Amino acid sequence: MSAGKGSLRVAIIGTGNIGTxxxxxxxxxxxxxxVGVAGIDPExxxxxxxxxxxxxxxxxGLAGLLExxxxxxxxxDATSARSHAEHARLLSANGIRSVDLTPAAMGPAIVxxxxxxxxxxxxxxxxxxxxxxxxxxxxxxVRQIAELPYxxxxxxxxxxxxxxxTRNNIDEFTTATARGLEAIGGAQQAKAIIIxxxxxxxxxxxNTIYLEVGDVDPDLLASTVDAAVGDIAxxxxxxxxxxxxxxxxxxxxxxxEVTGAGDYLPxxxxxxxIMTAAAVRVAEFYAEAA
Amino acid sequence: xxxxxxxxRLKIVDTTLRDGSHAIAHQFRVDHVRTIAGGLDRxxxxxxxxxxxxxxxxxxxxxxxxxxxxxxxxSAAAEVAQHAEIAIAILPGIGTKDDLERARQAGATVARxxxxxxxxxIGVQHLGLARELGMTAHSHFNTAHLxxxxxxxxxxxxxxxxxxxxxxxxDSAGALLTDxxxxxVVAMREALPDDVEVGMHEHNNLALGVANTVAAIEEGATLVxxxxxxxxxxxxxxxxxxxxxxLERMGVKTGIxxxxxxxxxxxxxxxxxxxRRIEVDRLTLTMGFASVPASYLLHAIRAGERFGLDPRDIIxxxxxxxxxxxxxxxxxxxxxxMAGNPARSRHLEAxxx
Numbered sequence: 001m002s003a004g005k006g007s008l009r010v011a012i013i014g015t016g017n018i019g020t021x022x023x024x025x026x027x028x029x030x031x032x033x034x035v036g037v038a039g040i041d042p043e044x045x046x047x048x049x050x051x052x053x054x055x056x057x058x059x060x061g062l063a064g065l066l067e068x069x070x071x072x073x074x075x076x077d078a079t080s081a082r083s084h085a086e087h088a089r090l091l092s093a094n095g096i097r098s099v100d101l102t103p104a105a106m107g108p109a110i111v112x113x114x115x116x117x118x119x120x121x122x123x124x125x126x127x128x129x130x131x132x133x134x135x136x137x138x139x140x141x142v143r144q145i146a147e148l149p150y151x152x153x154x155x156x157x158x159x160x161x162x163x164x165x166t167r168n169n170i171d172e173f174t175t176a177t178a179r180g181l182e183a184i185g186g187a188q189q190a191k192a193i194i195i196x197x198x199x200x201x202x203x204x205x206x207n208t209i210y211l212e213v214g215d216v217d218p219d220l221l222a223s224t225v226d227a228a229v230g231d232i233a234x235x236x237x238x239x240x241x242x243x244x245x246x247x248x249x250x251x252x253x254x255x256x257e258v259t260g261a262g263d264y265l266p267x268x269x270x271x272x273x274i275m276t277a278a279a280v281r282v283a284e285f286y287a288e289a290a
Numbered sequence: 291x292x293x294x295x296x297x298x299r300l301k302i303v304d305t306t307l308r309d310g311s312h313a314i315a316h317q318f319r320v321d322h323v324r325t326i327a328g329g330l331d332r333x334x335x336x337x338x339x340x341x342x343x344x345x346x347x348x349x350x351x352x353x354x355x356x357x358x359x360x361x362x363x364x365s366a367a368a369e370v371a372q373h374a375e376i377a378i379a380i381l382p383g384i385g386t387k388d389d390l391e392r393a394r395q396a397g398a399t400v401a402r403x404x405x406x407x408x409x410x411x412i413g414v415q416h417l418g419l420a421r422e423l424g425m426t427a428h429s430h431f432n433t434a435h436l437x438x439x440x441x442x443x444x445x446x447x448x449x450x451x452x453x454x455x456x457x458x459x460x461d462s463a464g465a466l467l468t469d470x471x472x473x474x475v476v477a478m479r480e481a482l483p484d485d486v487e488v489g490m491h492e493h494n495n496l497a498l499g500v501a502n503t504v505a506a507i508e509e510g511a512t513l514v515x516x517x518x519x520x521x522x523x524x525x526x527x528x529x530x531x532x533x534x535x536x537l538e539r540m541g542v543k544t545g546i547x548x549x550x551x552x553x554x555x556x557x558x559x560x561x562x563x564x565x566r567r568i569e570v571d572r573l574t575l576t577m578g579f580a581s582v583p584a585s586y587l588l589h590a591i592r593a594g595e596r597f598g599l600d601p602r603d604i605i606x607x608x609x610x611x612x613x614x615x616x617x618x619x620x621x622x623x624x625x626x627x628m629a630g631n632p633a634r635s636r637h638l639e640a641x642x643x
Contacts, residue, residue, distance in 0.1 A: 150351075152350045152351045152352060154352050154616075154617075154619045156617055156619075156620075159406075159408060159409060167409075167411050167412050168411070168414070168415070170382045170383055170412045170415075171382070171386040171387050171388075171415065173383075174383065174384075174386060175386060191347075191350050193350075193352060193383060193384050193616070194383040195383055195614065195616045195617055196383065196406060196409050196412065196614075197406075197612070197613070197614050197617065198406060198408035198409065198436060198614070199611070199612035199614075203611075206620075208352070208619035208622075208623075210350075210351040210352065212351075242623050243623055243626045243627065246622065246626070251351060253622060255619070255622075255623045
């Protein structure tokens with residue numbers, strides 16, 4: 001299998017579930033060319049897959065990959081928050097843009113349907129959390145039709161899809177999501193909750209978004225939410241409403257489910273799919289802008 | 291019988307002011323907190339759990355806004371308690387380490403880090419912080435019916451490794467049978483070092499609250515959660531005054547003033563606090579039967595009213611979807627879906643399976 005033929009040369013750091021899922025999505029992109037994959041475990045499934053797909057591969061991490069090539073426009077970091085600081089330094093030293101999928105949160109945060117154009121020049125951006133990606137576009141859209149003194153989100157994901165990055169940093173997950181709901185979503189105050197459910201078969205990622213909208217026209221609310229859901233679904237095809245938005249006592253309740261594309265990760269892991277899909281969307285935007 | 295507790299004395303944690311909060315939609319008044327915490331302290335319980343039913347930081351739309359903040363309630367309890375420890379619950383994913391630090395400031399001395407029984411690792415940081423803050427760090431493994439003893443033991447090792455000094459089997463759904471409790475406590479006691487205690491937190495949905503708690507004590511549990519008049523989520527908790535009476539009859543010296551607890555339960559909790567009778571009725575019994583966390587009760591009743599459904603149908607369907615503590619948002623989506631499909635009576639189907 002050959003890499004894509006797009007204009008933007010990208011690399012992936014990390015050959016775990018996220019990195020491997022990214023690889024399969026990038027291969028499909030008409031705008032991106034995968035020029036290298038960096039991992040540290042030569043025996044990992046992701047590394048084997050990268051080699052069998054004919055990609056340039058280093059098993060000595062990003063430093064090893066940069067010895068093989070520095071002809072990279074943008075790198076996705078799918079490792080860990082702890083590793084990202086060092087990766088960011090190396091990427092910056094080589095003039096390579098960084099899209100961070102770890103919880104390190106060093107650069108500006110991006111939620112593609114909301115604030116992508118404003119970050120065209122940023123060298124280091126991050127994607128906050130899966131909960132943020134799945135809820136902020138809806139919050140930002142509703143903010144256009146109502147004051148939002150308060151927003152609250154509950155993201156339920158399957159235990160199987162929660163990696164160590166989420167588990168060891170669960171407060172950072174909820175805090176970063178809440179700050180994103182405020183800074184990017186436009187809520188004056190926000191709370192984010194995450195629940196891990198161990199049920200078998202695994203549950204599909206679900207998000208409940210509560211919005212204090214006050215007195216708002218129900219039809220306008222429904223059409224606004226529909227449009228926001230459509231925006232996300234344009235790059236995350238499995239993103240959909242569970243039921244029509246409900247409006248009661250000045251609170252709108254929006255429930256969305258994220259079925260993954262099933263590229264490398266199982267379809268229940270919509271929480272991981274929305275991150276890799278958002279990462280590709282960001283890179284494609286830069287490719288189009290270039 | 292009095293030897294069965296080994297090196298530990300039985301530590302009774304009254305959770306009227308925390309789990310009981312579920313039964314009154316988190317509307318505890320400060321004066322009730324003072325009266326109840328003061329009475330429990332004088333009666334001699336080891337610890338008094340206080341705060342929002344869903345733990346620190348839970349105030350909001352999903353779990354309900356309390357009349358008073360956790361800090362106000364904790365301060366009120368800490369002011370009147372002369373001997374008892376003040377305990378809080380924190381559910382990682384809902385409450386954060388910042389919330390825990392504020393609770394410590396307000397007077398909490400015992401942190402109960404509550405995770406779904408399969409997810410002990412998300413509480414590692416919070417247990418560590420509790421120890422750093424000089425608190426007693428305990429683990430609450432909620433929705434405990436989800437794991438058999440072997441899996442439970444693996445989770446216990448994670449919590450103990452993170453500094454937990456006591457691990458509770460939290461039967462959130464009141465779904466465990468007495469033998470289920472015994473097998474779990476035995477396995478935990480065998481696997482854990484002596485300095486990590488085992489605890490039991492029962493809900494009375496199947497009318498087994500006191501019996502299951504006594505069974506846990508017989509197998510080596512030295513920490514028990516109880517509530518005055520059973521005030522708590524769903525069918526209520528193991529009843530404080532009833533458990534003490536049973537233990538005294540068994541020859542266990544609890545050192546607790548049973549008569550004072552009875553007065554507190556009847557004169558204050560039943561007379562002034564309780565809104566809906568705490569009992570094993572068709573709704574709470576269905577929760578135990580269908581293994582649904584007791585904290586869902588009022589949410590299921592409200593959704594039933596709103597969508598014109600029998601709350602039992604909602605509860606049974608929630609059980610089928612294997613919900614865990616905290617997923618109350620599932621109820622509205624589910625009820626809306628079921629209301630569009632009114633011909634089906636799901637609890638009857640389930641009973642026939």
